[in-house]
Amino acid sequence: MNIFHLYVVVVALLVGLFSVTTNTLPTSKDVPSIDKDTADEIKQGILIESDEIEDGMDGVDEGEDGTGEEDEMTENVDPPFVHTEIIRMDNVIPEENDMYACAGVSLSAEQSWIVGYVPLPQNESVDAMTVYGCLEEPSVSNTAWSCNPHIEKTVCSGPSSIIYSWRRSCDMIGERKQQVLIVGGAYIRDIVLMVHYKDGDIQDSSALELKLLSGEYTETDAHYLSRYYSQFVDPLCDEKLNDLGRLLETIQWQDESYDATYDYDESSQQLNLQDNRIGTSFDETYSSSWGYDPELVQDLTWPAPDVNLGQVSGVDAKPDTGDVFVFHRGERTWQLSDFDENNIFINGKERGPIEADVLLLLSKRGGYIKEKAGADRFYMPHGLTCDYNGDLWLTDVALHQVFKVSGKTFKTEMTLGEAFVPGEDHHHFCKPTDVAVDKATGNVFVADGYCNKRVLKFSSNGTFLQEIKAHKKGLAKSNFNIPHSLAIVESRRMICVADRENGRIQCFNTITGDFIHEIEKREFGGQVFAIAYDSVLDVMYAVNGLSERIPTQGYTLDIQTGEILETWAPPQGFQMPHDIAVGPDGNYVYVADVINEGVFRFLREDNNM
Incomplete structure (x- = not known):
């Protein structure tokens, strides 16, 4: 195990508290049509004013020994070379049941690996979170807007691809497989979080953390970190939901775009491929x-x-x-961006x-x-x-x-x-x-x-x-x-x-x-x-x-x-x-x-x- 992998399990980057304002989402009647110009106009019209999404790095006190001390214990700790980007619903209030809200973030021009996703639902009404990568330059905003996955160009203004999904109901959907994806630079720059609310007239500040590793690191390092973050996925009512590669029937896989090798070291693998015996468990x-x-x-x-x-x-x-x-x-x-959300091969004829x-x-x-x-x-x-x-x-x-x-x-x-x-x-x-x-x-x-x-x-x-x-x-x-x-x-x-x-x-x-x-x-x-x-x-x-x-x-x-x-x-x-x-x-x-x-x-x- 090299020093990079050792840092993964030893060093913590502490998470702070966030301040937000209250906003109200329009009803589903405000969802735009599929016409691009109309969609853009309505999307701009229903943007909700809110504070900028904070990056989560504030509010950390330093102890006498120079290490950070959190006010509350977090579920996982971040290595120092991992950056966290947060997409948050700024105290939005959906006015109807069965509504969707979106918020987005534009990543930096520097390439990074997405090595982990941490959903942070703050309300029982939140029963689904879906993360989209926008394949063209959309006008994403860190303020929330009303959106609908069944209507074109209300999530992204152009082609998009689902890169992560989470559902609350364990009898229907479990956590999506952890995967790595390179973003920033010439790759996907804009990420949108879509939240589904089963109940309206509630105030919510749910968020999702993207764990980013600099593109200077190798894909093997990225996969190693992906395995690290996957251990913090919380099984809801079936321990099998926590297995990598496990996905219950109602999430649609993004096919083989996640295919890649994982760098197992001897201590983590605990098996011998020569005689094909399972470890002691x-x-x-x-x-x-x-x-x-x-x-x-x-x-x-x-x-x-x-x-x-x-x-x-x-x-x-x-x-x-x-x-x-x-x-x-x-x-x-086969890349993640090869198909749009309707399973159409993007620019196939071209x-x-x-x-x-x-x-x-x-x-x-x-x-x-x-x-x-x-x-x-x-x-x-x-x-x-x-x-x-x-x-x-x-x-x-x-x-x-x-x-x-x-x-x-x-x-x-x-x-x-x-x-x-x-x-x-x-x-x-x-x-x-x-x-x-x-x-x-x-x-x-x-x-x-x-x-x-x-x-x-x-x-x-x-x-x-x-x-x-x-x-x-x-x-x-x-x-x-x-x-x-x-x-x-x-x-x-x-x-x-x-x-x-x-x-x-x-x-x-x-x-x-x-x-x-x-x-x-x-x-x-x-x-x-x-x-x-x-x-x-x-x-x-x-x-x-x-x-x-x-x-x-x-x-x-x-x-x-x-x-x-x-x-x-x-x-x-x-x-x-x-x-x-x-x-x-x-x-x-x-x-x-x-x-x-x-x-x-x-x-x-x-x-x-």
Whole structure:
């Protein structure tokens, strides 16, 4: 642990008290129309006079030893290199129930990392806080104004993106995952806090603290601090809400823009990726499942060293030769600012498709590039599936479309969805994630997706057949929360869904859509990113996401009982495993890692060659 990380847990920057004035919000009748000029005029007309938001650095007394002493104990302490920016409602009074108020702050020209968010609700009427990054220069103000997330240009005057959300009701929404985001300079400069009041005629001074780290520090340092601040997230009624990567169903994720590696040191990690054993807190309970060395080991000879990839989002093996298709994003990375609040890819046509060949075919032996295609066709690649005929099914979350592509000519044979148009009917998708094809019927299943909470079934010619929703299990998990990956188990007529943010796998009958069973393990750590079925061994493979207490790794599961048979990972560990596939002979397992920008291959020890 270096001196930077030591400071995180040792030194406190003390927080002071604030003075505010009283203001009254207009009623919802004053909310402007979507016309830009009108919106700007009304927005200016309903600005509320208030004192400038104080930066929270005043009111700290210094003790005899030169250290600051607070009048009241705070919940967390800030390292000296972290700056706090506060966005506050200056004693606003909403005049009606179910109203929104906004306040904003313009950040300095110096680049910074947002490493923490501290919501400070001051009134029981406050049941939601949402933080927006404004992607154009809006006229944000530190005075409060009436706003509405459902009406354009009342939060930001131009495109915007949600970067943080908090909800009070634990049975509906929990804390959003802590993430890091670079702001200031040429990046997002204006931040808006939107507060929802369920009751009117109350006086409120709620605020939100942004914890900022200078852009001079590295991204690894920023992620380390993000982990530090995440420990102060208060669980409301379920301890699982405090797990990083845990998000209950009703918050919409900002997709993969938060994807990044975390710099674990030995003392904080408390695990050994070589034998995949959990630390002492889990050993007694799960020793029977976790206590042996895995049979799957990484094949360090694959792929070839000259294979250069971008963010790898999809991987699958050809059913005849075992050669491996890879779907990656070339020079493009999924950023938080790529989509607006309506899930539309910003300036997509102007930015154009990715110029590189994003679709590669790698040889089973050696991992050399045999073929490549896909240049100037895709905008944000995501899912890849190779069906029983060797044809490819690809999803593009920017286009909101699904493509059937010939595995021989790479020509598009079928397109589902409308380009750049998200939707929730049966002819549109919203950031579709994956596809599975049933060999027995030819039916096509589409996981839809980051914004919708469903799986759609189509015939082989693209005719809509059925919509599958999650099997309800209490209020908190009544819907899918990013159905991210699909796997067909043909011998049991099952379509299984990796319900990513609910940390579970749900399986349904491929014909009727009826629920069959669920695999949910505490050992998953709250996320299941991808699954693949091995028909040779009759097991399910899965990979999880980042968790505070559980290593990011692969799992071999008994398909019938859900028992964890083994866990496995490369010696250096995964960073963001995103997709998983099995070779046709069952000897090889492939994992695409978004952050590592590569594909790992694992093989059975007795088949090492």
